[in-house]
Amino acid sequence: MAGQGWIGFVAIRYFRGRRRNTHSPAPVLAILGIATGVLALTVIIAVMNGFQLGFIESILEISSYHLRIEAFPQDGRGEMLGEKISALPAVKATIPFREIQGIIRGQQRGHHGAVVRGLPPDAMERDAGMAEKLVFERGSFNLEDRFSILLGAELARRLDANIGDWITLVSVSGEDFFSGDEEDGGGADNSRFLVKGIFRSGFYEYDLSWGFINIERSAEISDEDLLLGIKLKNRWQDRAGIEQIRKVLGDPMMLNLHVSSWRDYNRAFFGALRTEKLFMFVLVGLIFIVVGLNIFQAQRRSVLERREEIGLLRAVGATDMAVRLIFVWDGVIIGIAGAGIGMLLGLLIACNIAAFFSILEWVVNFFIGILNVVTSPFLGLEAAGEGFAIFSPTVFYIKEIPSRLIPHEVLVIFLFGLFSALLAAWFASGRVSRTRPAEVLRYE
Structure with a gap:
């Protein structure tokens, strides 16, 4: 046979003919299986990204910064060094x-125990990321x-403040905590402060145990070293930022300064999330293995059912690879159709996750209401006052369900669905090479 354009034509004819065969629903089931796997994995990963990136960004924007320099100079030398670092491109x-x-x-x-951070009064103006993450329920960011x-909202609630x-x-x-007069508290410094703002960060640990005070006042009540928090234009380029800062710190007098990245002091937490x-x-990807086995069995059966047609194609000059590609194209069609449908539905749900869960909760509550109406005359029970909620605010520390889609992960999920069908069809079509035209056509 001249050319290979006939392969796709025959593959489509085989697929359409098998789809019309009511006794063989395998292709439809395979498409639905791949679509379900892609849909589930897309939505689950999007919601997981939403939760994880929310935690990560709260940590990086509020607590740890992208880079930090410890034991930063507090004199004019430190001010000059800070200006040089601020001028760096990264x-x-x-x-x-x-x-x-x-303890507050x-x-x-x-x-309650707390971490109190001393900040300059213009910290929110300098740091747009922190300003975005800190939402003030009452008051404002006022450290003048x-x-x-x-105070964090949960800490304020715990203190009834x-x-x-x-x-x-x-x-x-x-260092003076264990020194001084024991009657004065062993050197502990008691200081009174006026609550000017109550915030939420979206991260429970911060809302329960964090507070902010004026940085000059913090120097009076503690001898802790001054640190310099650095926000980068791109936090993923922290290594390049460290190299630029180290060039600024090239002065021998600054050699004792240590620059650390968010990857270093959050390694355990971020590793656990990863x-x-x-x-x-x-675990969710195991769906594709089950679907792949289904496609494999369906393709093997298709090869056996079409032995005569395979023998005829081989007799008129088709090579083993050409005939095999017919069935591989069948798998490609199933993979593209299933992965495409699943991805479209997954993106639709992931981008409207709040509406999706609202509809799902409404459906569940509707059936619960019907069940209560049916069973209450027999059991004598009244319907519950509160409805069912998948992410109830009384259980989960969230006001809305977050969802984040990362492009390369979406592509990987789509390729998972496609290649599960493609590989299954490839291995199943291996029987084509063992088909001998003379033996098949001898009895025709």
């Missing part, structure tokens, strides 16, 4: 800060007053 913002480990006591009741303090209340910070950090995501990817 740097977006620089924020000096100081952290204090302490409320005016009315309660006390040296006695102002900003509100705007205008005075709280006491017991600083237990610093492992969790990988295992979820593998």
Whole structure:
């Protein structure tokens, strides 16, 4: 046979003919199986990305910064160095800060351990990422007053503190904690602050145990070293940013300064998130193995059913590979159709995840309501006041379900669906090479 254009034509005819055969629903089931796998994996990974990236961004934008320099100079030399670092091409913002480990006591009741960070009054203006993540329920970011303090919402609730209340910070950090007069608290520094703002970060640990005070005031109540937090224009280029900063720190007087990346001081947490995501990817991806086995069995049966046609094609000059590609094209059609349908539905749901879960909750509550109506005369039970919620705010620390789509992951999921069908069809069509035209046509 001249040319290979006939392969696709015959493959489509085989596929259409088998689809019309009501006794062989395997292609339709295979398409539905791949579509289900791609749909499920796309939505699950999108929601997982939403949760994980939300946590990661809260950590990077509020707590750890992209880079940090420890034991930063507090004199004019440090100010000059900070200006040089801020002028680097990779740097977006620089924020000096100081952290204090302490215990906060409320005016009315309660006390709780907290990390209190001293920040300059213009920190929100310098750091757009932090300004985006910190949402103030009451008050605002106001550290102009040296006695102002900003509390996380859960910490304020635990202390029963509100705007205008005075709280006491017991600083237990610093070398002088174990020195001094025991009657004065063993060197601990008690300081009163006025609550000027209550914020939420979206990360429960921060909302429960974080506060912010004026950086000058933090220097008076603690001898902790000054640190410089650095935000990069692209946090993934932290290595290049470190190299640029190290060139600035080339002065021998600055050799004792250490620059660390967010990858270093969050390695365990981010590694755990990466492992969790990988295992979820593998577990949901097992759907493709089941679907691939289904396609494999269907293709093998198709090869056996078409032995006479294969023999005829071989007799008129078709090669083993050409005939095999007919069935491989069959798998490609199934893979593209299934992965395409699943990906379109997955993207539609992932981009409208809140509406999807609202509809799902409505359907579940509808059936629960019917069940309550049917069973209440017999059981004497009244319907529950609160409806079913997949992510109830009373259980989960979220106000809405996050969803993030990463382009290269979407592509990988699509290729998973496509290649599961392609590989199954390739291995199943291996029987074509064992088909002998003379033996098949001898009895025709």
